[in-house]
Amino acid sequence: MTDQPGEWSAGTAEDLVVDARALGIKVSPRTVTDYVEVGLLAPPLYRKTTQRGSDRRIYPPDQRRLFYELNAAKLRSPLARVPHRTMIPVVLYVWCMNDAVVPDVQARRALRTWAQSVGIGSGPRRRSTAHKVVTQFADPAATTGQRRLAEQWIRDGEESRRPDFDNIADALSTIASPWRARGLPEIVRGFGPAVAPITTDQAVAMWELQLQVNEILGFEGVSEDLLRRAREEHRDNWQGYQGVRADWASQAGTMASIFELPADQEQAARQQVNGFVTVLGNTLGLARPTFTRAQARARARIH
Structure with missing residues (x-):
């Protein structure tokens, strides 16, 4: 200030x-x-x-x-x-920290x-976001058509604010394992740092979790007491994360930007709020069933 x-x-x-x-x-x-x-x-x-x-x-x-x-x-x-x-x-950044x-x-x-x-933005911004996500997860062998389809599902989900998570997950798994289109079995890949790899299904589960929490927050459906509890957990997690984020960024390859500390104050504040929303999802008991659904999606593709 x-x-x-x-x-x-x-x-x-x-x-x-x-x-x-x-x-x-x-x-x-x-x-x-x-x-x-x-x-x-x-x-x-x-x-x-x-x-x-x-x-x-x-x-x-x-x-x-x-x-x-x-x-x-x-x-x-x-x-x-x-x-x-x-x-x-x-x-919200001030509230999280003070x-x-x-x-x-x-x-x-x-x-x-x-x-x-959340999700309100221009068409160019949605296209940029979708392209960035696809670039992070796409195997070099992924075709232009596969990439475009994945970007389209992501853009449509942001625009409608009603994403089809099953189709998004399927499209992302296809660009991450493009040989699926030839009938070959999927190889589930982990992206990001070796100590905390992220699969496409886990990434989609995280987006789904944040959407569920935001739907509840949109009508002030969380008590102040529960918000305080989630904030305390978030502060502990955030402090620990600051100690490893530079190392994770160095290992993360195409996903390095997720772990880097933004130079822009607005982006830093948004990172903080997104981190809190994720923790709140766990406090509300939404995380476990969301990630269980993601695991079931992954198993269904393999079988």
Whole structure:
């Protein structure tokens, strides 16, 4: 975060508006309300100071500074208009790493916004994502047609937000073991670092798990208590992961980018949130049945 102003006090919505305008950004009290609704700010605190009424609600110093910093980040963005949802990962990153700034009620709302916006993107971005995934898993012998089919299944799944995981898994296993098309048996390959190889079925299971969790988060279906429990587990896992990720990246070949620490702050925040969502899937009891289905898919192809 920036260092200006040096001292922060609690403030009303009007105070936050003044802070933003000091940066040269025109906002209104309605903007502050919008931030609360999507989880970029916590609900303001009630103040009862008279017997018959109350003062205007206030935002604690950390929340006031957060509002200032989010607007300062907007100024640094190359986009002419920065949608609220694109700033959500930053708020969730703060919540994952720090207990003092973002309260659980705000994080729950931010996770709802995150879940509802996952997969929203342009056609070129979906094509780029699909091409990258296929490049990571494709054997050099995979044909152009096999690669295109796999990319199409991935793009269609992202666009519809209803992926056909069976067909995606089958298409990825085909490009990873392209001799299947000639009637030869599949060779199940592990990708990435030798200590933590990833098969195509496991990768698809991970996507399926994240989709299930996001569907629950999209209507705030996880209690604050459970979110805190998952966060503690995520913090332990994340700390351990930081100690091995450089070594894993050096072993991962075409999948090295998955394990590398992003230089871009936004991508680093997204990595953190995706990691938390995966851990939450395990906390919710969704991981085991999802990966069991993936194993069953793999066995069905072999037999």
